[in-house]
Amino acid sequence: DGGITQSPKYxxxxxxxxxxxxxxxxxxxxxxxxxxQDPGQGLRLIYYSQIVNDFQKGDIAExxxxxxxxxxxxxxxxxxxxxxxxAFYLCASSTRGTYNSPLHFGNGTRLTVx
Amino acid sequence: SQExxxxxxxxxxxxxxxxxxxxTSSKTLYGLYWYKQKYGEGLIFLMMLxxxxxxxxxxKITAKLDEKKQQSSLHITASQPSHAGIYLxxxxxxxxxxxxxxxxxxxxxxxxLTVNP
Numbered sequence: 001d002g003g004i005t006q007s008p009k010y011x012x013x014x015x016x017x018x019x020x021x022x023x024x025x026x027x028x029x030x031x032x033x034x035x036x037q038d039p040g041q042g043l044r045l046i047y048y049s050q051i052v053n054d055f056q057k058g059d060i061a062e063x064x065x066x067x068x069x070x071x072x073x074x075x076x077x078x079x080x081x082x083x084x085x086x087a088f089y090l091c092a093s094s095t096r097g098t099y100n101s102p103l104h105f106g107n108g109t110r111l112t113v114x
Numbered sequence: 115s116q117e118x119x120x121x122x123x124x125x126x127x128x129x130x131x132x133x134x135x136x137x138t139s140s141k142t143l144y145g146l147y148w149y150k151q152k153y154g155e156g157l158i159f160l161m162m163l164x165x166x167x168x169x170x171x172x173x174k175i176t177a178k179l180d181e182k183k184q185q186s187s188l189h190i191t192a193s194q195p196s197h198a199g200i201y202l203x204x205x206x207x208x209x210x211x212x213x214x215x216x217x218x219x220x221x222x223x224x225x226x227l228t229v230n231p
Contacts, residue, residue: 004156031217042202042223050217058218090156097217099206102147105156 023091
């Protein structure tokens with residue numbers, strides 16, 4: 001079945017270390033997204049990519065970086081510059097923009113930084 | 115920027131009861147999505163509404179978008195424990211395709227629904 005795979009499900013890191021979250025989709029979607037979810041704050045957009053080799057900052061991009069070298073993959077790196085990295089991270093994809101195509105979500109990665 | 119207010123923040127109902135969750139926008143919307151999330155998991159798409167006055171149903175869940183396209187409600191009839199979870203609305207503001215707005219879905223903070231058997 002087609003879908004979005006995020007790995008790992010749980011990730012623990014020490015403060016000051018960079019960490020990369022994986023997101024792979026086999027839905028043949030052009031657009032991919034990274035959201036961060038914190039208790040009481042809903043989902044906030046970190047980065048999105050409309051097409052391979054292109055990506056744009058969302059609302060909270062500081063301290064994060066992404067790449068989109070393949071259509072299927074959109075990894076997110078949480079750098080040591082991110083002040084509050086502990087959160088639940090969700091990757092999503094859509095056929096194209098969200099005006100007429102819903103987002104399909106992975107099952108998330110819970111990152112804990114101590 | 116686009117803001118979505120959801121109410122209530124949390125809701126506890128007895129199995130079999132009806133309930134309504136609201137999502138209100140500060141701006142006119144192009145469209146609105148409803149999603150459901152189990153704790154610690156991803157979001158599952160429920161419905162999308164685009165036209166003023168539009169109403170859609172799936173099983174026991176009905177979503178409506180008002181004529182002004184600023185408010186939506188999600189109604190569950192005869193709730194079951196399987197309906198428990200977090201319900202989130204996500205929306206795109208009206209106003210065209212410029213600036214990547216087509217890709218910037220804004221979400222409400224969610225409504226936590228508990229259904230007691």
